[in-house]
Every structure is written in structure tokens, then in C-alpha cells.
Amino acid sequence: MAEHPAPHPGITPGADPGAPAASPLSGLRVVDLSKILAGPYVTMSLADLGAEVIKVEHPEGGDPTRRWGPPFNGPDATYFLAANRNKRSIALDLKSPAGQEAVHRLLASADVLVENFRPGSSLAAIFDYELLSARYPRLVLLHISAFGETGPLRDDPGYDMVAQASAGLMSLTGEPDGPPLKAGYAMGDLGAALFGLIGVTSALVERERTGRGQYVTTSLYESQLALHINWATGYFATGERPARLGSGHPSLVPYQAYPAADGHFVIAVGSDGLFRRLCAALDRPDLADDPRFSTNRDRVAHRGELNAELERILGTADVAHWCETLKAAGVPAAAIRTLDEVYDCPQTAALGMVQEVDRPDAGPLQQVAFPVSFRGERPSVRTAPPALGQHSREILAELGYGEAEIDLLTRGPSD
Structure with a gap:
């Protein structure tokens, strides 16, 4: 089979003239x-x-x-x-x-x-x-x-x-x-x-x-x-069809969006220690001692009851208040931003x-x-x-x- 003509002189095959020489895939x-x-x-x-x-x-x-x-x-x-x-x-x-x-x-x-x-x-x-x-x-x-x-x-x-x-x-x-x-x-x-x-x-x-x-x-x-990851593994173990949970997590509670007085925000509690911090920050330490909620397994089993309690508390103040309060307590929480807010965010700018x-x-x-x-x-x-x-x-x-x-x-x- 005949060989094809070489690229034009001065053009290196696979080299992008605009790519910095140190780019990881430069030369491809x-x-x-x-x-x-x-x-x-x-x-x-x-x-x-x-x-x-x-x-x-x-x-x-x-x-x-x-x-x-x-x-x-x-x-x-x-x-x-x-x-x-x-x-x-x-x-x-x-x-x-x-x-x-x-x-x-x-x-x-x-x-x-x-x-x-x-x-x-x-x-x-x-x-x-x-x-x-x-x-x-x-x-x-x-x-x-x-x-x-x-x-x-x-x-x-x-x-x-x-x-x-x-x-x-x-x-x-x-x-x-x-x-x-x-x-x-x-x-x-x-x-x-x-x-x-x-x-x-x-x-x-x-x-x-x-x-x-x-x-x-x-x-x-x-x-x-x-990408099913935990969903599929849970199904393999139980044989049960997973149900839609909105913003909720199948294996963690509380770990979802909650309504505050002026909008929604998220709380992400991934351990029993974080749950105790959350309860203290909400001035409800009794929730951490409630046998329905004291461990994550219990909280998942009583998801509805706990969420009802949290929604009553969180509806008394605005998103900014709760995000500031929980951040100070070391509990992961965040406002739900729209794209205009995301691209106006100082963190986005700082990352370039x-x-x-x-x-x-x-x-x-x-x-x-x-x-x-x-x-x-x-x-x-x-x-x-x-x-x-x-x-x-x-x-x-x-x-x-x-x-x-x-x-x-x-x-x-x-x-």
C-alpha cells in the first residue's frame, strides 16, 4: 500500500502549536x-x-x-x-x-x-x-x-x-x-x-x-x-427494588434538602457524631438520645419521623441563619445555589x-x-x-x- 505524503514541513504530527509544552498530552x-x-x-x-x-x-x-x-x-x-x-x-x-x-x-x-x-x-x-x-x-x-x-x-x-x-x-x-x-x-x-x-x-x-x-x-x-454503585449493591443484597427518595439518601439520614423559612438548603450528616453536633446546634440534644434516632440505622428506619421533627425546627429561621449556625458547629450544610449564584461565587472565581x-x-x-x-x-x-x-x-x-x-x-x- 502506498505511503501517504508527510505533513506539511514545519508541522509536527500530533503537536498542537497552541498547547503549552508541559501539557500532559502534548504531542498526541x-x-x-x-x-x-x-x-x-x-x-x-x-x-x-x-x-x-x-x-x-x-x-x-x-x-x-x-x-x-x-x-x-x-x-x-x-x-x-x-x-x-x-x-x-x-x-x-x-x-x-x-x-x-x-x-x-x-x-x-x-x-x-x-x-x-x-x-x-x-x-x-x-x-x-x-x-x-x-x-x-x-x-x-x-x-x-x-x-x-x-x-x-x-x-x-x-x-x-x-x-x-x-x-x-x-x-x-x-x-x-x-x-x-x-x-x-x-x-x-x-x-x-x-x-x-x-x-x-x-x-x-x-x-x-x-x-x-x-x-x-x-x-x-x-x-x-x-455509576449505580451503592444502589446496585444494596439491590443485590436485598432483592428489593429501590424507591425514589427525592433529595434523600438511601443509607444516610439526615442527608437531604430541608425547607427553611425562606427556601431550601441541604444538611449532610454522615456519622452519629455529626448527628449529635446537629442536635446540639439546633438546641435539641434530646433528639440524639431518642432511641429512634441515636444511630444511623435507627434514623434510616425512622426517616419520616426524624424529618418531620427537623422540618418543624428548620422552618423557624432562614437559610443563611441555618447554614452559618451549622457551619460553626462543624456540620456540613449548604444553600442550594442557582447557576447565576454559582458563577458569581468567590470560590468559583478563586479556582479559576x-x-x-x-x-x-x-x-x-x-x-x-x-x-x-x-x-x-x-x-x-x-x-x-x-x-x-x-x-x-x-x-x-x-x-x-x-x-x-x-x-x-x-x-x-x-x-
């Missing part, structure tokens, strides 16, 4: 064929950590989340802008021979490929791992699906909502006498993204020992099962969790930064989420295409 090249949220979140995280990420999108519309709005910020929906910073975008039709050839040129110098093709689709066959591995033996391929590689549901499509329903999260979320609810975050997508990120980085570490890449898979369904990047077409864009620091420094938001095909010409030039070939590959459907 990632080809992103995924869309929506799980895959793009994996690749954005890799980009945040210093990898060069090239996002391949269809010329007609690109990633569907570009249109998942309102809200919009500039030409793109904020949903897209949330998961695609620090990447370059090239527009290619993956079903065309020319588009496939361009992707293969990218893969010739790539370390990681991320995709979420539906099993059995034509693209899954075209970019099959066995075929790619024979050609690029060091390639790590991450495949994210809805339901996993085997089983009766393997070919079913699925979005985050489907995962939350089918994998049990919605059955655990909501008030006991209310309807099932989805989590406020896209826990199906984001759970799969985080496990996928672990899988990719683990495969890269193994490649250092073996010299070979591998096929890494996860799914929205599997990731939700992995919001960074700003400029977009020539739409002005400054704020982003929530990567939540891990290295040597005391947080990875930076270097570049804004790209416009569709923003970097097509420069990437194709790096891959050795001539101007005439680039014109053919980048012309629109109406050209």
Missing part, C-alpha cells in the same frame, strides 16, 4: 469522528490536556449540536460550544472516497480515533478497527455506543434520555409520590465520556509497554450501570474555573475550564470552538494536498 494527535456530546466531551478533554484534536464534520451542517438551540451564541448553539473548544474543524464527507482518503492521511500520524458510529452502519464498516489496526498498529480507537458491543440492544440507537430511562437512573430520581425524572445533567452521555476518557488514557499507557494500540469501547448504558476565549465572528466566549490542575496550573482554554470547516484548507495543506485538490475537497454542494 486525536482524530474526532464523533458527534453530539459523549465523544466530543472525550476529545475536548484530551484537547484541554494538550493533545491536538482534529474534528471531522460533514460539510452540510456539521455536528448536529451546532443547531441544538436556543440558546445560541453567534452562529452556533451553546450546546455545541460547550464541548468543542481547543479543536480544529475540517469538513469532509466520510462516505465519499475522497473524504475517506483524507481521513486516512490524518490517521497515518494519529494516536487516537474517537467515533460513535451506530453498529452495522456503513461508516462503522468503513472505519472498522481490524482494518484500521492492520494499517495503523499503534492507533487507539474509542467507540462509544448506546448499549454496548453485544446483547439484544446492541444495534438500538439511543440518546442520553434513553440511557437514563433504560439504565434505571430515572427510576431513582424524583419525589416518592411524583413521576420519574431525568437528571439535570446529561449523565448518560457524560458518564460514558468520562469512562471513555479513562479507557483512552489507559490504552495509551499500555501502548508504551506493548507498542500497539487497541480497540476501546464503552456505552451510555454501561456507564450508568457502573471560568476562562474566556475570543471568537472573531462572535466576540468573547466564556467556558467552564478543565477541573484538574497539574503542578498547580489548570489547563487553558486556548482556542474557541471552531466554525464548521474553519481549518479545512490548512489541515489539507498539512496533509500534502495541492491547491487544486484542496479546492475540490472544500467546495460546497452548490459550487
